[in-house]
Every structure is written in C-alpha cells, then in structure tokens.
Amino acid sequence: MSPANLRTALARDMRVGAGNVPLMLTEHGADPDVPRLSFDVDVDGIPAWTPLSLRDLTERVAARADWFARKGIGRRDPVAIFVTSAADVFLNYFALNRLGAIPALMNGNMPIEVAAGFVRRLRGVGVLLDADHAALREHDLGVPVLGDAAETGTGDPTRAPAHYRHHGDDPVAITHSSGTTRTPTPVVHSHHSLFAAIRAVRLTEARPHGPVRELSALPAAHAAGLIVVNQALCNGYEILCLSAQGGRFERSGEVILDAIERWRPTGVYGFAVTWSELARHDLSTRDLGSVRNWSSTGDCAHETHIRRLVAVGSTPTWTREGLVDAPGSKFVDMLGSTEMGHSAFFISHRPGSDRYDRCVGKPYPFAEVALLDVTTGEEVPVGRVGQCGLRSPTLAPGYWNDSTATYRTRLNGYYLTGDLMYRDEEGYYYHVDRVNDAVDLGGGNWLYTALSEERVLARCPDVRDCTVLAAAEGDGPPVTDVLLMLHEGADPDLDRGDAVRAALGEAVARTLRRVEVVPDDGVVFGPTGKVRKFVMRQRVLADVPRGR
Structure with missing residues (x-):
C-alpha cells in the first residue's frame, strides 16, 4: 500500500488508536522492513542509533508482552513504569497495551520519595524499574516490583498472547501532570482520546x-x-x-x-x-x-x-x-x-x-x-x-x-x-499566566507572571531565562521577585533594575522587591523542567517581614 493510501486507511479505520498502532500498521499492509524508530540506547542487543523496522518493533514488543504475561499481567492491570531510557518506556508501553493492561508512565526525573507516593496512589498491580531507580525498592509501594526493565526483552515473542482488541474508550496510558503546583497527578488517556489529533x-x-x-x-x-x-x-x-x-x-x-x-x-x-x-x-x-x-x-x-x-x-x-x-x-x-x-x-x-x-x-x-x-x-x-x-x-x-x-x-x-x-x-x-500564579493588584490591575517573564526577556537581551514570583500573605500587599539566569559572558553585577521595571509596567513595578541573578540551582524545577512556582512562593513569603 502506498504511504498516502496507508495514511488515509488509518485515519478512516476507527479500530486504530493509541494502544495498537504497530498492530494496525501490520494489518493495513505497511512495509515491515523500512526504518522507523531509533533510540539512543541499545535494545536487546541492537546497537543504539540503529533504526528498528516495524518487524523489529513488533518482535521486541511481543517479547516484552510474553514477559509481562508470565508475571500474570493482563487486561485492565495498571503497571507503573519508572525508567530512564526512552526505549524502556515505549517498548513496554506497547507491550502492556498488547495485553490490554494500562501502562502508568513516570518521568524518570521524579524524586524517589514523590515516586513512591505516586505508585501508592496509583493502586496498581506492580511496578517496573531500571537500575537508575532501584532505590524505589526500599519504599513501601503497596505493590510488588515486577523486575528490572533490562529483563523484559528476554521473553519469547512467539509465545506472546494475541493482541487485545481495544474499544475507543479503553484506558491505554496513565501519565502525570508536571507537578508545578502539587504532587504529580495521574492522568488517564483513552485509546481514542490519545489518537484523536493524529486522526483529525x-x-x-x-x-x-x-x-x-x-x-x-x-x-x-x-x-x-x-x-x-x-x-x-x-x-x-x-x-x-x-x-x-x-x-x-x-x-x-x-x-x-x-x-x-x-x-x-x-x-x-x-x-x-x-x-x-x-x-x-x-x-x-x-x-x-x-x-x-x-x-x-x-x-x-x-x-x-x-x-x-x-x-x-x-x-x-x-x-x-x-x-x-x-x-x-x-x-x-x-x-x-x-x-x-x-x-x-x-x-x-x-x-x-x-x-x-x-x-x-x-x-x-x-x-x-x-x-x-x-x-x-x-x-x-x-x-x-x-x-x-x-x-x-x-x-x-x-x-x-x-x-x-x-x-x-x-x-x-x-x-x-x-x-x-x-x-x-x-x-x-x-496566554498571560496560569491561574495559580496570577495576582490581583486591585483597581483593575493584575500581575501576570508568565507575561512579565516574556517582557523581561524581550527587554534584557543578556538574560537567557527569567522567573517572576509574586506572593501576598493575608491582607498584606503583594511582593514580586524577579530571578534572572544570564547568557554566558553576561555581567552578573550589572544593575538591570530599571530595565526590569520598564518591562513590568508601572503597576507591577510598584510591587517589585528585588531583581536577582541566580544560577540554575537557584530555581526549583519539577520533573519536566517547569519552574515549581508554588514551592518558590513559599520562600518569598518566608522572607516578607511580619506585619507589613
């Protein structure tokens, strides 16, 4: 089938969804041997950077499906996956969906203590780890550790169960929010919801x-x-x-x-x-x-x-x-x-x-x-x-x-x-801000931190990135801190206060407490690299004198 006809067939076939793409490609006659998916790590003896064909992908997924099936994993079983390599994420994602199970994918940068709480909250049937995350074994998870991700490719692809046939509403993945305002929250995606934009x-x-x-x-x-x-x-x-x-x-x-x-x-x-x-x-x-x-x-x-x-x-x-x-x-x-x-x-x-x-x-x-x-x-x-x-x-x-x-x-x-x-x-x-980060200054004026960051960056070309933190306690007036990360070679001692005030505008500038150049570790980031403003606002409030 030609690539154009294949795309049309996949878009029209309502059986196709996020849980069965390799299967549907095969059923619609996609070329099994053209290069498709590469990783920056070795996969079951296949060297890093070597493209997997559809045939390779199907076999490696089937091996993992057999491994999970031997562990007793089946339809609707949530399984947490806490690993580093993209190969371990995607191949096990496809394998669990082959069984009708629900892969719960965890960002590998999540702190161990947070990850343990996430797994407990999931209330699944097990968790898959790699060597980078072995410390999770020391925590009370409420479920068994199924094994190490390095073992999953040792299954027998010829003994893998037949592919589960998904309904459009079936859950095919649990991912999680970025955790910028709270503990990362598990979000469930369905077979059709995670494929809807691809189809449309x-x-x-x-x-x-x-x-x-x-x-x-x-x-x-x-x-x-x-x-x-x-x-x-x-x-x-x-x-x-x-x-x-x-x-x-x-x-x-x-x-x-x-x-x-x-x-x-x-x-x-x-x-x-x-x-x-x-x-x-x-x-x-x-x-x-x-x-x-x-x-x-x-x-x-x-x-x-x-x-x-x-x-x-x-x-x-x-x-x-x-x-x-x-x-x-x-x-x-x-x-x-x-x-x-x-x-x-x-x-x-x-x-x-x-x-x-x-x-x-x-x-x-x-x-x-x-x-x-x-x-x-x-x-x-x-x-x-x-x-x-x-x-x-x-x-x-x-x-x-x-x-x-x-x-x-x-x-x-x-x-x-x-x-x-x-x-x-x-x-x-x-887009001006997130609801949790904006501050009402009264008189029809608002402080939008994301928009403020955009304007500071536009006004200060030697600033590589910027975080604006605004906080108020009780009936006290808000205070604003502007944290700057500089391009290499920029002068950290240069006074950028006037430029920042001009970028913020008069109403917001009146709340400005300090403009500070900080290193990367001067800002708290979540697992996906977003700034955890909720956490950092607590630090701002801790520095505000009482009775102000």
Whole structure:
C-alpha cells in the first residue's frame, strides 16, 4: 500500500488508536522492513542509533508482552513504569497495551520519595524499574516490583498472547501532570482520546517534501511523547527518541545539539524548556542545517528563544535553479498540557515574524475554546482575560482514582485548563499566566507572571531565562521577585533594575522587591523542567517581614 493510501486507511479505520498502532500498521499492509524508530540506547542487543523496522518493533514488543504475561499481567492491570531510557518506556508501553493492561508512565526525573507516593496512589498491580531507580525498592509501594526493565526483552515473542482488541474508550496510558503546583497527578488517556489529533490532523495534513526524520527531545513518559511516536509511525516518518529529554539537567542542550548534528533530523520536538537550554549555546557554530521545523508543546515558548532557532536551520525553496535549502527555519508553537491530551492551539513563526507577546495562535479545528468568567460561567468579551475552557476529543477522561479533581475542573461542559488568556479581534489567543500564579493588584490591575517573564526577556537581551514570583500573605500587599539566569559572558553585577521595571509596567513595578541573578540551582524545577512556582512562593513569603 502506498504511504498516502496507508495514511488515509488509518485515519478512516476507527479500530486504530493509541494502544495498537504497530498492530494496525501490520494489518493495513505497511512495509515491515523500512526504518522507523531509533533510540539512543541499545535494545536487546541492537546497537543504539540503529533504526528498528516495524518487524523489529513488533518482535521486541511481543517479547516484552510474553514477559509481562508470565508475571500474570493482563487486561485492565495498571503497571507503573519508572525508567530512564526512552526505549524502556515505549517498548513496554506497547507491550502492556498488547495485553490490554494500562501502562502508568513516570518521568524518570521524579524524586524517589514523590515516586513512591505516586505508585501508592496509583493502586496498581506492580511496578517496573531500571537500575537508575532501584532505590524505589526500599519504599513501601503497596505493590510488588515486577523486575528490572533490562529483563523484559528476554521473553519469547512467539509465545506472546494475541493482541487485545481495544474499544475507543479503553484506558491505554496513565501519565502525570508536571507537578508545578502539587504532587504529580495521574492522568488517564483513552485509546481514542490519545489518537484523536493524529486522526483529525496529522494523517490528513499535507506530507512535507522529501524524507522526514524527526527527533523527539520530549519526555518519553509524557502524553506528548506518546503522540509524537504514534504519529510518526502512522505517517511513515523516521523518528529518534532521546532518553536525555529536553529538561533542565547538566548538558541537556549540548546533548540535543550533538544528536541533531549526528542524526540530521528535519524536525525537532521539545517543551519550552528545551529551547531555553538550546539558547545557552551559540547556534550559529553548530551544524543545524537539516532542521526545517522546531515543534514545541506544553508551555508557550518565549520569543527570544524562538528567534534564535528560526535564524538557523533551512527551508526548502523553489528557485530558477530548482529546489534549494534557503537559510532559516520554522517554529511551530503549540500550547497544551497532559490533561488536554494534545495541544489545542498553534502558531507558526519564521524569520521576520512579529506576532509574539505570548500569542499562541488559533485553536485546532477539533478544539472548541471558550474564555470564561469562572464566577458566572459566561464567556468574556474580546480583549478581556478569562479562564480557558476546552471541549475536545483529545481530552483525557480524567484523573486516575480522583473523581473529585476530575469534576472540579469542569464548568458548563468545558474542561478548565488552568490557563488565563485573552483573544483579539482577529481571533488570535494570547496566554498571560496560569491561574495559580496570577495576582490581583486591585483597581483593575493584575500581575501576570508568565507575561512579565516574556517582557523581561524581550527587554534584557543578556538574560537567557527569567522567573517572576509574586506572593501576598493575608491582607498584606503583594511582593514580586524577579530571578534572572544570564547568557554566558553576561555581567552578573550589572544593575538591570530599571530595565526590569520598564518591562513590568508601572503597576507591577510598584510591587517589585528585588531583581536577582541566580544560577540554575537557584530555581526549583519539577520533573519536566517547569519552574515549581508554588514551592518558590513559599520562600518569598518566608522572607516578607511580619506585619507589613
């Protein structure tokens, strides 16, 4: 079957979903031997960076399905997976879905104590670990450790049970929120919800010219990581999944840049933090010419980071001499979250783009968006900030073992994403903050920390990243701290106070207590690299004199 016909067949076949992509590719006659999925680690004796074909993938998944079946794992059994490598995440994800079980994927950067609580709250049937996370064995988990991830590939693929046949509503994965405001919360995804955007958009949009090679620096254990792999498999794109995610860890940007130079992808996927880490480097000194597209999801990316990326890479362009690679690339910014299942908004940037200031573009066709006044439930008018409400087939059905939290986030038939946004007369949406981080200053003035960070970065070119913390205790006035992380070579002793005040605006500047240059460990990050502002606000309040 031709690639175009295969994409059409997969989009129309309602049996296809996030839990059975390899099976459905085989049933629809996909070429079993073309390169498809690569990892940066060895897989059952297959060297790192060696692409797995559909035949290889099916066999390696079947071996793991046999291993789990011998452990007694079957339909509807939740199994926690706490590992480092992307290969261990994806191969065991597919294997458990083959059995009709429910893989509960945990970010490998989660602290051990937090991970133990997550597993207990899951109330599953077991947990799979690797050597990096063996310390979890010392905790009371309430379930057995099934074994080490290194063992799972030793199963017999010829003895694996037949593939479970999923219904669209069947749970196929449990992932978790970023944990920026609380303990990471388990979020359940269904066979169809985690595939809805692939079916509606990714299998029907025009295929790019020439071969497509995608590099994923997304956390493999995140919903976005699962979606990117499934959409690449269905589209016939070759994809490399890095285990060293795009989070905030030593040398993360360098690891990603090295992988780009070695593997020569046409597209790179990451979170907003990925681009911050790449911004540490002089990108003009790296060989990034293969990259045509940078694709971001999760938080809205910062203008200063986007401009650095679109200045490098290439764009296929027709000229009198034929098709050539012109300098400059495209950045696709997609605002999403674990609970949204897939990004609901998107906007494209190229060199010379000027629609920034946290513009997240317009909704995807499958997403119905309303900006709501949460007191009345009514939609707010154009230009006024409201809470983002979303109706979408991509939405996660809810929080695992927590119906209270599930229903608390629903209003008038919408899921409340926790984002504060406004829209303009042209229908473009702008993200200003998370509900938990914004502060009412009174008199119609608000302090939006995310928007403030965006404007500080735009005003201070030697600042690589910025965190704005605003807190108030009781009836006391709010105080604001601005933490700056500098580009290499920037003067840490330079007084940037006036520039920061100008960026914040008069009302917010009146609350400013300090502007401080900090090292990376001066900011508290969660497992996915997001700043844990809730935790850091407590530190701000601890420094506020009583009786103020």
